[in-house]
Amino acid sequence: MDKQLGTIVALEGSPSTSDFSFVIKPGADVKKGQYVQVENEKELVFGFVAEIVRANRYFEQAESVAEYEKFGRIADAFPSDGWEYVLAQVRILGNHRDGRFTRTFTPPCPGAAVSNANDDVLRRFLGFEENGLHMGAIQHHDVAAKLSMTRLLQKHVAILAMSGAGKSHLASVLLEELLERKKEHGRIAVVVVDIHGEYGGFAHDDKYGHLTKVVEGTEIAVPFRKIPPELVEEWLPNLSGPQRELLRHAMHELRKSRGKDGYSLKELLVGVDAAQVAKEDTKKTLARALNELRRYRFLSQGKENPKLISDIQPGKLLILDFSTIDSLRKKQILVALLARRLFSLRKKGRIPPFLLLLEEAHNFAREKAEAHEAISRSVIETIAREGRKFGASLCLISQRPVNLSTTALSQCNTHIILRVTNPNDLDHIQMSSEGIDARVAKSITGLKVGEAIIVGEAANYPVFVSIRDRKSLKRERGAPLHQQAMEYEAAKERKEEQVEAFL
Ligand SMILES: Nc1ncnc2c1ncn2[C@@H]1O[C@H](COP(=O)(O)OP(=O)(O)OP(=O)(O)O)[C@@H](O)[C@H]1O
Ligand SMILES: [Mg+2]
Incomplete structure (x- = not known):
């Protein structure tokens, strides 16, 4: 039986078809963001806790409280503790009956018992799949966030967050899931444009190494x-x-x-x-x-590296390591060339369906750019618009969504958003992601590293997910600053000692 959490109360305007409040049972553990359910005329009303408030009659009148507390504590004079209660405000998401979900047409009843959402129903309610890509767990429930590959990727995905919020980590988790997929569930090929050389760990990994090929940026030849x-x-x-x-x-x-x-x-x-x-x-x-x-x-003249037709294989990963290329223009030209060839080969059916994962996407599909800086934008926008018909998917990663082409961003039907604090970026994300209301937008600034909100095609409702640990080898770039400083001085001292010994 699903855990009982409390009882619906009648307040002005509530319960309604969009929200209700319930008094939390003493000892029940209710958290903001938790999913709950109520039985109503043989259907289950599903919702999540949008806010929790504590109330106590004894402390409602500020004037009286101030007056009383001049002479002593209210709690000493009255049984005020016993009058405290906690109210959970629930936003209704829909109804569930006989395996089907509908909108809510009648409100649940005051007095009805509220319980913790059933894990199985919740899984289906959010649109997760048994064989989906296991990205992490949803908060407050024992439910793995397994996203349908088709729903997540076919209409493209954007991973947006400030620097250090966990975008590359999340992308690595996605790669692991794609590499582990079974043939009978449909495997796609993955191409990563690795701007900072962060994904090289896959090539040295026991599990993923044999599925991975890395091509250094300077070795690329067409x-x-x-x-x-x-x-x-x-x-x-x-x-x-x-x-x-x-x-x-x-x-x-x-x-x-x-x-x-x-x-x-x-x-x-x-x-x-x-x-x-x-x-x-x-x-x-x-x-x-x-x-x-x-x-x-x-x-x-003749050399070709990578050889797209043989290197792009289902269930395999091709990493283009751009970390050794300095010129942004060269990177843009290579991305433009690669994306164009991938799309054209895919249209002819000469390579399998693929995902092109692009770090720093704002540099390759810039919203406002002079012609000479916009070399790769048009092909990215083309794939964003037409790719789904041909099994050509994009994963655009950016810490500067404001600078990312709105055409490309709006074609990404799933947005995975990690921590963002810059108000401009927040506004932009809110405008470009359908399904992000003011409440969800507000919680984006409160996310911790590794916590994400998934909105759009891949989940039926915006859902908070704690991204799982990665299994693949991590390639650390940039040791902590103090360590780099210490290493520098130690190396210098060694050198000086050697010179002295020589003299
Ligand atoms: N879900 C997670 N679990 C554990 N560690 C995480 C998680 N997400 C991120 N981290 C850690 O946080 C740090 C920053 O993550 P990451 O490099 O993915 O950020 P980023 O958003 O890609 O940053 P940048 O914009 O600089 O590329 C890394 O050390 C990473 O291992
Ligand atoms: Mg990164």
């Missing part, structure tokens, strides 16, 4: 012949009309003469220089722009 001129134009948005024409012309000529053998960027530069059709100025400016691309060193 055969130039696979790049159409339109893409190069996208990377170099400042080209003029004649420069574009020249670029197309030169690439076309090379393609014609080289065919499958491919060609290098250096050869394209020679081709541009030799072109008869263009003015010297045009050639020079185009060459300067192309030389910048050449410095990024990822366009090759």
Whole structure:
């Protein structure tokens, strides 16, 4: 039997179809956020405790309390303790009958007994699945938060929080769950754009190592012949009309003469220089722009790394470690290129359904950006809009949601929000996440590291989840400051000692 917690009271305007209050039984443990149920005409009314208040008649009149306490304590003169009671205010979420959930059309009755929500019903009420992705536990109940993979990922997910709130930890938990999925439940491939080199631990992990491949950012190579001129134009948005024409012309000529053998960027530069059709100025400016691309060193004659078609496999993880790349533009170009190729291969059915997980997403799909800074935005927005039809999913992670493209963010049908304190970010999150009311928004600032609110497609109602511990190897980046300082001085002293010994 589910634990009895208290009795519904009749107050002005309550119980109604949207809320009720109950007096908590002495000794019963009731917490803010806890789910409760009440029987009402053979149905269960489901709700959660939105607030708890204590009351005591003896202390209702401020004037009398002040007057009395001049001469002694009220508690000494009257049996005031016995008059204290605790009232829980419940927001109703809906009704449950014969395995089905409906809206609440009649209020529960005053005097009715309130009990702790039944775990099984709660699981179904929130929309969790037995074979779902196990992200953690919901607070105050013994219920694992197992999110349906399809509901969480098909229409994309955004993980939003301030720095250090646990976004990467949460993302690692998600990766573990995706790698552990059984074939019969449907496995997808995962590609991670690892900006800070935090996910490398997966490759050295006993359990996940054989499912993981890491490609260093500086090792990424794409055969130039696979790049159409339109893409190069996208990377170099400042080209003029004649420069574009020249670029197309030169690439076309090379393609014609080289065919499958491919060609290098250096050869394209020679081709541009030799072109008869263009003015010297045009050639020079185009060459300067192309030389910048050449410095990024990822366009090759034939080498390809990663090999998307063979490296993208169901139940496997491909990590692109961008931590060694300094230039944001290079990172954007690589993300744009990768995302575009992934989406196009997926549309042709040449790779399995996949999840592209993007850390620091605000740098790759920036809301307000000049053309040369917005190279990867359009493809991310395209996948955000059309990806679900083709099994191309995005997980966008950001500590600056204000700067993240609203188009992309609004297409993420599930938002997982961890601690956020910046008021601008909070406002933005509240505006862009359907289902976050003022009450939920208020509690976001009170979240601790590792606590999350899941809103949207993946859960029927906004739900608070304590994210579970990770099982995979953690790659620590950045030792505590005092430790780094001590290590520096110790190393310096060792060096000085060695010099002295030598002298
Ligand atoms: N659910 C959790 N359980 C235990 N530890 C956690 C949890 N969530 C986060 N942590 C720890 O808190 C620290 C910060 O977490 P994490 O690196 O995931 O934050 P972040 O939001 O990604 O930060 P940043 O914005 O700097 O990337 C890490 O040491 C991590 O191990
Ligand atoms: Mg992080």
